[in-house]
Amino acid sequence: MKAYIISIAAAAVISAVVTILTPKGWTKYVGIVTGMVVVMCIGQPLLQLMNTDVFEGFKYAAEQTSESGTRALMDEIKKELTARVEEDAVQRLKSEFGAECEVSARIDVDDAGRIRGIEEMTVTGGNIDNAAIGRLREIYGVKKVNYGRIKKNTSKQE
Numbered sequence: 001m002k003a004y005i006i007s008i009a010a011a012a013v014i015s016a017v018v019t020i021l022t023p024k025g026w027t028k029y030v031g032i033v034t035g036m037v038v039v040m041c042i043g044q045p046l047l048q049l050m051n052t053d054v055f056e057g058f059k060y061a062a063e064q065t066s067e068s069g070t071r072a073l074m075d076e077i078k079k080e081l082t083a084r085v086e087e088d089a090v091q092r093l094k095s096e097f098g099a100e101c102e103v104s105a106r107i108d109v110d111d112a113g114r115i116r117g118i119e120e121m122t123v124t125g126g127n128i129d130n131a132a133i134g135r136l137r138e139i140y141g142v143k144k145v146n147y148g149r150i151k152k153n154t155s156k157q158e
Contacts, residue, residue, distance in 0.1 A: 011041040074113040082107050085118060089136060096135065099126035105142075123147040 015034035022030045082105050089103040101123050108119035118140045123133075128147045136145055 007041050007044075008038065011038045070113070074109070078107050078109060078115065081115065085140065089121065089123075089140070092135070092139065093123070093126070093128070093132055097127075097129070097132045099128055099132060101126035101128060105140075118142040120144045120146070
């Protein structure tokens with residue numbers, strides 16, 4: 001307890017001396033810094049009484065949040081890229097081949113989250129011929145392209 005009182009008194013005396021020696025323009029800044037030192041001297045024994053590490057587990061939580069945030073961001077990027085590729089392929093098939101169709105694409109992503117390319121495309125509807133499929137392979141670098149006509153749904157909804 002004696003050391004605690006001495007450290008607070010010493011911090012207050014040093015704070016007063018430093019404040020006296022500083023130029024007028026710096027007085028409020030020095031006052032803030034020395035005030036923080038005094039507050040730290042007052043609060044230091046309280047942390048020892050609690051005998052706990054204030055930052056325990058903080059790094060782990062930050063790493064976990066960062067990892068899940070990165071994963072969510074990569075999923076969102078993959079989703080947006082997939083939508084753009086599908087839209088572009090539909091527009092390209094319509095403008096170059098006059099085919100009214102739908103396209104779904106599957107993006108290939110490695111374990112590190114890097115996008116490798118388009119793994120597979122499925123084209124349905126319209127008159128899709130080998131030239132159109134070849135053009136998709138050429139433009140998007142996709143090897144596997146599935147294609148066919150849209151099957152009409154004959155079930156009735158009530």
